[in-house]
Every structure is written in C-alpha cells, then in structure tokens.
Amino acid sequence: MTEATAAPERDTELFTINIGPHHPATHGVLRLLVELEGEYVHSVKPIIGYLHTGIEKSCEKHSYWKAITFVERMDYLAYYYNMMAYCMAVEELLDEPVPLRAQYLRVLHLELNRISSHLFWLGTAMLDVGAISMLWYAMRERDMVMDLFEMSSGQRMHTRYFQVGGVVEDIPPGWEAKCREFVAAMPGRIDQYEALLSKNEIFLRRTRGTGIVSQEDCLALGVTGPLLRATGHPWDLRKAMPYSSYDHFDFQIPVGTVGDNYDRYMVRMAEMRQSVRIVEQALDGLPEGAHITDNRKVALPPRDELATSMEALIHHFKLVTEGFRPPAGEVYRAIESPRGETGCFVVSDGSAKPARVHMRDPSFVNMQMVPKMAEGELIADMIASVALLDPIIGGVDR
Amino acid sequence: MEVTRTKLGEADDFRIKQLKAQQMLKGDIEGEELQQYVEERLLVTRLENIQHWAQANACWPLTFGLACCAIEFINVVGSPRNDLARFGLEALRASPRQADMIVLSGRISIKMAPVIRRIYDQMLEPKWVVSMGACCSSGGMFNNYALVAGAHKFMPVDVYIPGCPPRPEALMYGIIKLQDKIKQNPGMGWRERYGAEGTEETA
Amino acid sequence: MVDATGLELIAHALRARLGDDAVTGTTYHRTQATVEVAPAAVEDAVRFLAREADDRFEFLASLHGCDYFPDEPRLSVHYQLLSMERQERVCVKTRMTIEQAELPSVAGLFPGANFQEREVYDMFGVVFSGHPDLTRILMPDDYAGHPQRRDFPIGGEEVRFTYNQDAP
Numbered sequence: 001m002t003e004a005t006a007a008p009e010r011d012t013e014l015f016t017i018n019i020g021p022h023h024p025a026t027h028g029v030l031r032l033l034v035e036l037e038g039e040y041v042h043s044v045k046p047i048i049g050y051l052h053t054g055i056e057k058s059c060e061k062h063s064y065w066k067a068i069t070f071v072e073r074m075d076y077l078a079y080y081y082n083m084m085a086y087c088m089a090v091e092e093l094l095d096e097p098v099p100l101r102a103q104y105l106r107v108l109h110l111e112l113n114r115i116s117s118h119l120f121w122l123g124t125a126m127l128d129v130g131a132i133s134m135l136w137y138a139m140r141e142r143d144m145v146m147d148l149f150e151m152s153s154g155q156r157m158h159t160r161y162f163q164v165g166g167v168v169e170d171i172p173p174g175w176e177a178k179c180r181e182f183v184a185a186m187p188g189r190i191d192q193y194e195a196l197l198s199k200n201e202i203f204l205r206r207t208r209g210t211g212i213v214s215q216e217d218c219l220a221l222g223v224t225g226p227l228l229r230a231t232g233h234p235w236d237l238r239k240a241m242p243y244s245s246y247d248h249f250d251f252q253i254p255v256g257t258v259g260d261n262y263d264r265y266m267v268r269m270a271e272m273r274q275s276v277r278i279v280e281q282a283l284d285g286l287p288e289g290a291h292i293t294d295n296r297k298v299a300l301p302p303r304d305e306l307a308t309s310m311e312a313l314i315h316h317f318k319l320v321t322e323g324f325r326p327p328a329g330e331v332y333r334a335i336e337s338p339r340g341e342t343g344c345f346v347v348s349d350g351s352a353k354p355a356r357v358h359m360r361d362p363s364f365v366n367m368q369m370v371p372k373m374a375e376g377e378l379i380a381d382m383i384a385s386v387a388l389l390d391p392i393i394g395g396v397d398r
Numbered sequence: 399m400e401v402t403r404t405k406l407g408e409a410d411d412f413r414i415k416q417l418k419a420q421q422m423l424k425g426d427i428e429g430e431e432l433q434q435y436v437e438e439r440l441l442v443t444r445l446e447n448i449q450h451w452a453q454a455n456a457c458w459p460l461t462f463g464l465a466c467c468a469i470e471f472i473n474v475v476g477s478p479r480n481d482l483a484r485f486g487l488e489a490l491r492a493s494p495r496q497a498d499m500i501v502l503s504g505r506i507s508i509k510m511a512p513v514i515r516r517i518y519d520q521m522l523e524p525k526w527v528v529s530m531g532a533c534c535s536s537g538g539m540f541n542n543y544a545l546v547a548g549a550h551k552f553m554p555v556d557v558y559i560p561g562c563p564p565r566p567e568a569l570m571y572g573i574i575k576l577q578d579k580i581k582q583n584p585g586m587g588w589r590e591r592y593g594a595e596g597t598e599e600t601a
Numbered sequence: 602m603v604d605a606t607g608l609e610l611i612a613h614a615l616r617a618r619l620g621d622d623a624v625t626g627t628t629y630h631r632t633q634a635t636v637e638v639a640p641a642a643v644e645d646a647v648r649f650l651a652r653e654a655d656d657r658f659e660f661l662a663s664l665h666g667c668d669y670f671p672d673e674p675r676l677s678v679h680y681q682l683l684s685m686e687r688q689e690r691v692c693v694k695t696r697m698t699i700e701q702a703e704l705p706s707v708a709g710l711f712p713g714a715n716f717q718e719r720e721v722y723d724m725f726g727v728v729f730s731g732h733p734d735l736t737r738i739l740m741p742d743d744y745a746g747h748p749q750r751r752d753f754p755i756g757g758e759e760v761r762f763t764y765n766q767d768a769p
Contacts, residue, residue: 021510022517024461024492028468029510050510051465052739054544054756057749069539076466092631120469123476139477146473157466157563222661222713241688329630332681332692334662343663345679360663360681368716394465397507397739509741543748543756544740 014042021050025128025383028393032370032386034379041382044374046367051397059357063323064090067354069160071344074359075395076157077120080106080113081337082359083162085344088243089333090164093326093348096298101289102166103245108179108282109152109161110244111275115186116145117338118268118275121390122193125265128387129206131197141189144182151175164324165299166292176283183283186276194269207261211373211385214259221372222365225340226267227389231259237336249281261381261388268390271338298324323352332360339363339390361395446582453498453524454580455486460497462517464504467531467563471503480566485573494520499576502555503563505533506546518553528576529555530569532562603634603689611650611691612636618649635679635692643695644705647680650693651710658682658691661707664717666725670751674698676725680707699726706732724749 020031029050035042055074059067071086072079084106091098098106123138146156152171153159161168197203213223215231228235236253238246254270256263292299300319301312328350334343340362347356366389373389374382422435459482463471474480475490482488491497494517506514518527529549532538535558537547549555556579559572603611612627615636623642628635638646650658663681680693695704706729708714718729719738726747729735737744746753759765 021513022462029464029513049737049739049741050507050513051505052507052509052544053465053505053540054542054748055540057753057755058540058542060751061755073466073539076469092633095631120472124472135472135476136478139473142473143477143479156565157469217712219660220712222711222717235685240685329633330635330667331631331633332663332679332690341662343681345663345665345667345681347667347669355669356667358663358665358667360665364716364720365713368713537758541755541757541760543754545757547758 012037025387027124027387027391028396030367030386030391030393030396032382034374034382036379039378039380041374041377041379044371044382046370048364048367048393048396051393053394053398055398056357056359059354061353063352064164064326064354065319065323067357068163069158071357071359072158072160073394074398075337075339075342075361075363075392077117077392078113078337078339078342079158080109080162081335081342082344083160084110084244085333085335085337085342085359086346086357087162087164088335089331089344089346090326090354092331092333093329093346094164094298094324096165096293096295098166098244099290099293100245100287101170102291102293104282104286105167105171105291106162106244107246107249108279108286109149109167111278111282112145112148112179114275114338115272115279116142118272119145121268121338125387125390126197129203129384131200131203134193134196137189137193137196141182141186144185148175148179148182151178163292163299165295166290168292170291176286179279179283183276183280187273190269190272190276198266198269204262206381206384207265207388209258209260209262210377210381211261211264211388212259213369213372217372218259218369221368223340223369225336225338225362225366226264226271227340227366227369229253230256230263230267232257237334237341241334243333243335248285249278251275251278251281261384264388264390268338325350325352330356334360337362339392339395340366342395359395359398361398363391363393363395364398367391367396450581454577457487457498457526457577457580458489458491458496459487460494460500460517460521461490461492462500462502464502464506464510465533467503467533467561470563470566470569471501471530474566474569477566480570482570482573485570485577487573494518495522497521498524499526499528501528501530501569502534502549503530505538505540506549507544508546511546511552514549515552526556526576526580527553528557528559528572530559530561530572531564532560535560538562603691605629605634607689608634608636608691611654611656614654615646615649618653619645633692634690635694637694637696640695640697640701640704643678643680643693644707644710646693647682647707648710650682650691656684656687656689658684658689660685661711661713662690664707664714664721666721666727666749668725668749668751669696676702676727676750678704678721678727697727702727704729706730706735708732723747726750 014035017034021029031047033045055070058070068083072082074082119138119142123135126134149159150156152175153161215233218228218231232255234253234255251274254267256267296315305312326348328348330347332345334341343360345358346354349355373385475482529535534549537545557572557576561568608627608629612624615624619642623638626637660683662683665679667677669675674696677696683690718732721727722735723737723739
C-alpha cells in the first residue's frame, strides 16, 4: 500500500503518533515519529540523542589507557568489540604487534560476547514480537557466558579486559573447562530455540515478508552486519579483511536470501552456531605465550617484577601516571561486531591523551534503515522490524 | 525416578490441626476452646504496617531502561538465577500510571531528563525511585556536558545502588532495602541484630 | 589495504579529473591511505572515487569530523570509503577553517551519510549544503554550541573533595 488510494473527495488526515522515548517496544531510548494512515505507516522518522553521553569528548581528556573504559560503554551489549576496535587502532598507531596467545584470547572473548549479544537480542526481540518466554530461555545461556567473563576478568559487563597490546590478564585455570561445558551445551540450546520459533506459524506470519530492504538500498545506506548478510551479501570483516588471527579458524558466514525480518533472525541464529565453532577451535588451538606485549613502554610489567627491577618500577609509574605517547598520526580500524562494522578513528598528536576518538557505530548507521523498512507496512510490522534491526541506543548516541 | 515424600512438620500435629479446623468450621468448638483457637490465629498490628507490607511486596516496577544498567536489570527480571518474581515485583508495567516504582537504570542525558521527570510525574502516589548504577546516582564516570550528574537533581530518589553496572545481586539487595524502607524499617533491624537497642540518640 | 603507490595513483586520477588544486596532499601512515582535497571539491572527489573511477570505492563506511585546534585549518571532515571487491579502504579528507565551515552534502550520493552529516554539524558546526534535514541529532534542538570542538569546555561538575569545599 503506497500513497493514499483513490478515495472519494474526503478530508483525510494522517495520524501522527509519537512512539518513545519511553516505550516497551523500543530498544532503549529511541523515539519514532510515525505518521499513520489507518494502520499503515506513511512515514517514520527516528529521533535519537536521548542517551548522548559525550564519550568521544571524554576520551580526549583521559590517557589512552583510561579511554578504554569510556569507549567500552558505548555499545553496551558488545563491549568487547568497542574495546577491540579502539585497542587495534591504538596498536596500529604504536605499531605494536600483539602476541598470538593474546590474539586467541581476544577472539575467544569476542565470540563469546557475540553469542551473548545475540542471545540478548533474541530474548528482547521476541518480547516485541510476542514470544515472551524466549526472554527467560535466552537469559539462561547468557548467565553462563557472564560467568565466564566474570571468571576471566572479574566483571560481568564492561570488563576492561582488552588492553593496548593484548589482554589484561591470562585466563585462570578452570576457565577452559567451564568454557568447554558451555560450548558443549550451546548447540543443543540453539536447537531448542529454533524448535520454538523457526517453524512457528505466528512467528512466520509476523516476520516472513516484512521489513524487506533490498541489497542496493542497504549498501547505499552504509548498512553492514547481519542486516546486510540477510539480503544475501556475504560481507563479513572477519573473512574479508581478517584481523587478530581470525583467518586461523574455520567458520562460515550465514547469508539470507530475501532480506526480510525472518532472514535477519535466521542469520543471527546461524551466526551463534558459527561462533560456538570458533570458540571451540580457539580453545583447541590456544597457544602458549604471553598474554600481553612485553614492550614495557606500552604494557604494564607483571607485578612480581616490581619488587626486584627498578626499570619495571619506573615503567609502571610512567604508564600509570602519564601513559604512553603514540607518534602523531591518524588511524581508522574497523572490526565486525554483532551489529555490523564497528570502527574506531583515533588521532594522535604525540601527547599522552588522544586528540580525537570517534567510534563508527553500526547501529547509528543501521538506524537509517528504519524508514525504508517500515514505510508502507503495518505498524505492527514496524515494531517487529525495529526489534529485528537490533539497535543499541548506547552506540547510536554515544 | 526416586520419589521421597516428607510430611510438613509433625505428622500428628498437622492432623490434629486439620481436625480442629474442621470442627471450628462446623461450629463444634465452643467456649474456652474457641477463644484459645481464635487467639492462636490472630495477629494484631497497625493498619500502616499492613499497608506498607502490602505495598512493599507488590511494588510493580516500570519497564524503564536507559543504558547498560538496564541490561543487568533485565537480567534480574528475566534470568532464572536472579529472579525478581519472588519479591512480588514480577509484574512490570509499561504504563507509568500502573507502576509503583521506577528503576532508573543508566545514564541520564540532558535530552532525556525532562522526559524522565514527566514519566515520574505521571506515576501515581505512592511511588518510589531506585537509582541503579553510578551514572544516575552521581553522573558516574562521565563528568561532562552531556549528562545530568545524578537523578536527584531533578527528582526524589529513595535508594541508590552503586556499581557500573551493579551486579544482579546488588540490584536485588537494593530492592530489598527499598522494600524495607517502604515497611518503615530502613535499617533492616540492625539494632536487634547487633544488640544495639537503647543506643538511639535524639537531637 | 591501499598501498603507498596505489594512493599516489588515486591522487593522480583525482588531479586529472578535478584539476591540480583539488588535491592538497596525500598521507600514507601505517597502512592508512588518506587523500586530502580542497573543501569545494570534496563532493566531486567522493563521487568520482565511488562511482566513476576505474577502481571504485563504492561503500561509505564512515563520515566523521575532527577538530585539529590549535592547528589551522581547524575543522576537518573525513570520508572513509571502502571497496568490498578489492577489500581496500581509502580516506578522503578535507580541512577548513571555522569561518568557512561549509561543505556540499553527499547525502544524495550516499543516503547513509544523512545521520552522519547531521552528527558532524551538531558536534562541530560544519554546514552541509543540500542536506535534506540539517538539524541537531544528538544534542537537544535548542542547544547552543558545538560540543566536540576542542575549545568547547568539557562541562560537568566539579568533584567535591575536602580541600575545595567549605568545612561543615
């Protein structure tokens, strides 16, 4: 249904409705200004900015080390990805190689975070679509992943685990066993979720054929991630421009065919399975070695050295009070987060604080897809489309 | 599968109580016995206590989440391990008119502050506010142009829960503390626990 | 990634297409290829690289701004372009002063630049002419000032310690 159908001369008016910023169906504080024609959406305008935190400006006031904690609170479900993009950008500025064990540990945590992010998306998106019980099932597995994060870094969320040059600490003994338990249990659980949803008549009616955006539109809008892959375009930075030894692992990139909401759902479910495969391969191939670079000008020395070595003490003091100084330059690094391409643009002016940090957030760019997805369809389909778009307003607003 | 059955309390005691209850309903107990029966089952208290007890145990939160703390909040609501339903807070209401409590979970930007105040004003008395996390308690780690440094700058707050984000257990503790505050017992009976009765000072 | 010679070829092609004044410099730093163009030519440069060049970069990965205060010209806008076929990135950069912070908008060429240009306008004050709806996006509509400029104060509250508060 496109423009108003040829009706007899009648004064019709579009009904403007404001959805949000507080609304149970918007994922975070998103405001949608919708013009309705009956139940059909005539136009929708997303209004954002209700969670703008000034993260990018705050980073300019703190040293590179401290900016990691600011940056990770941006996209608050995929916090390892924010850290990763930033740390990779700073490592490129410093021209600092990361030891192989650290790269594998990073991949482990990144893929576990992808699983937990997709699980949270599953729970909350199904809330919007109506399958309320999925929230409890998804949280069940998420708790297992949060336990793993807590075991390795001490925090469930916003762990500040990635540092420039590697990871902050090696994984404790017992982590690998617990992770293998999770890996063994997860495929069965994904099977359970798919058994509940994938052939469910109501779910199919709500998501099949709704929210279709063509591949050309997606590319013109700058959309990346599962949304682009749902249209059939197999662009994934992990395979196309591999980083952090992703090319050591054997995994597939799920793509959809039509680009409707059902494809987006199926792509994410399949991605969870592939992430489990990656985690298993990373555990199997985890090499011995250092968990962080041994360049003391960049990474803190191990604490036992502080008691015996004067240089270690000086390095520690210098790093903690002032921080390292990358040579002047600017760098843009992008990685594949659960929502698409998360990029980090860092400008260094040679001082201990970054001159500019900009996070290219995938949800910010993907949000522009909402009018294309929703216009011409029912308002209920718009709710489902926004849910399956998986926006994280913390990343949108930064 | 092994099934073990255990009886609640003493088997004979329960049976006796059952029979007595049946007798009372039939009107078979009289006089002294009836008086004693009723006295054993009466609870005398003030109306406010009952009211507060009911309010505390059925304090429905608003579905409100701002940022990262909302993830932990949803974890508390939805996770099988930390479950809010056993405290009576399972019924989250989307409309502020139907909610008793608002959990401010996340950072409050200057664009969002009037919206939150409006939602708070739309809630009906009695209402309570839990400020979850560092950002809405004090601005958190972000001390900059974009945030309001603490929700207490524009609305009354009852309980502050520190953390970035607070663990689900921390949120539960905060909610239990709110429940005790509603029951007019914000100290959670610490004087009895530490044997400190009689140490109150009045200014 | 585009290597140093590839970058020079791109700059050469841009100069051939748009004139010698259009390209003001190239930078190749740690695998990052950046072409700096004059503000007036930036839309043509991006259009050329995205749609008309032999080796195209058809995807706009990111559009962001930066303030180089106290270096002049202060403000800059970066167009991060990506070629999915060749897996290469290039950055088209343009710098301008505060007084002349105006650029043609690429929202017609890349619909995905809409929000990103609004963000650069909101945070830095760069006006994109031809943009369909150039309003503030992250700050409230009636906010005064452009927060991410380097001379804009960070704001916030003074943290209260005992030394800067009166004794009770």
